[in-house]
Amino acid sequence: MALNINNINKSFEGLQALNDITFSVREGELFGLIGPDGSGKTTLFRVITTLLLPDRGEVNLFGLDVLKNYKKVRQLVGYMAGRFSLYHDLTVEENLKFYATVFGTTVEENYDLIKDVYCQIEPFKTRKAGKLSGGMKQKLALSCALIHKPRLLVLDEPTTGVDAVSRKEFWDMLKRLQKKGITILVSTPYMDEASLCDRVGLIQKGNLLSVNKPENIIAEYQRELLSVSSDNLYKLVNDLRNDEDTHSAFLFGHSVHLTRKDRQASAKQVIKYLKDKGHERIYVKVIKPEIEDCFMDLMHEEDEI
């Protein structure tokens, strides 16, 4: 195992940020921690990277306890924080050299590892980091996190606020790094990125809902899921919600994903109900859930206030 996390608890002023988190990441694995804002992803990453002490529990990284061996652990981990945390007033090149020096290495020594990422920003190496575009900042931050050749790369929401095309490119880059033998732990609020990971942990409000391969999380989904569409999407989702047989009805792109209280209920009944409500071009079919369906099924609804 590259990483063992055992019963980690952390609270801030009475708020339980992490509640008994336990899971492992295998060597060479691309592991995704998936959850919305405020679910505890960053807190957990800060504990793993020795930046925050847990209230309870242990983290073990390549056989080292992160509390007792924090100095050694820091040599083994490359951490890319969610917020851009490089030096704005240093140039691209200076930032990279700085991080290499701090870790007692040189840019030349590990250039091979960062080449794929860094070559895209190398033409701008004399530019101040603060003047880079969002995408270029991200590539520089990744280069700096990699420059000491870490065995575990920890990336906190590298694709948040990034467009669909750049997200895809970033994931392609991660796959190439994984092939070079680096274990990767990455967090994201985008459920659709789950399928790009070897295994994922779903997290909400400091609770781990599930840890598994994406395909197994989908296989464990217990309900029958229907995809329903008609000529009026907004009316459709409202009408379905008001149907007393409905367990849940959520918008999903151009259709509504529907689960029913009675598993045996037939699609015909849904069609009849919608016809009576005046819908046209009704289309109902049984579909395979996506990770987002699974997450919504597992998650606890936000507290009433």
Added chain:
Amino acid sequence: MNEQKETIITVKNLVKKFGNFKANDNLSFEVFKGEIFGFLGANGAGKTTAIKILCGLWAPTSGEINVAGFDIYTQTEQVKKNIGYMSQKFSLYEDITVFENIRLFGGIYGLSRREIAQRATDLMRRLDLEHSRDKLISSLPLGWRQKLAFSVAILHKPKLVFLDEPTGGVDPVTRRKFWDQIYEAADRGITVFVTTHYMDEAEYCDRVSIMVDGRIADLDTPSALKGKYRVKNMNEVFLKIARIKPDEYNKLEPIYKVRKFK
């Protein structure tokens, strides 16, 4: 939508230059009253620049722009009074209460004390927040804050509301509940101009424009776009448009060619 489409935003040949760089390169489009208009594009495509101009915050380099019936050059104050704005990054002040936020934004929009009191009561009743009137925003769950932020953004009953990535980072259920609010607002006749990186949300829009390199690469209903590019969903439309290569583009049938390659 009815046959006689009334426009609420008219943009003709909008250009915005920063030095030699054209952030907005000759944009022309219309937004119709009451529609949900999705404004998509890759990072750095020029969306934020265009939104700032439409909100009356930045002057364009050239072009004719009319928002909510007012000219963007000479009537910026009227433009600002007739629009609402909300983003994920900035919405409400966390260290004051629910009611104080409503009163603050009501005051900024120039509502009278009586109007503020009336609308605050209505709003809190509708959102079921009456018992949270004196709670700090920081004590509310994210989903509730968002609901309130959206309601506050339309407190002055604007004709048009700009939502800049309103759902970034929120959980999948809250994200969908937020879209319920958008639909409700559109139902009441408020035009919604929204940006998002969630491509499933692009499907909820009446029409969608996709910006690439400062230009509008395409604009149509989601179903027309999917048909045109022969793909299943808006994510694939986006990937095709935003990263289409010149040689692939040249293979498209002529009617689909909206972009010029230099």
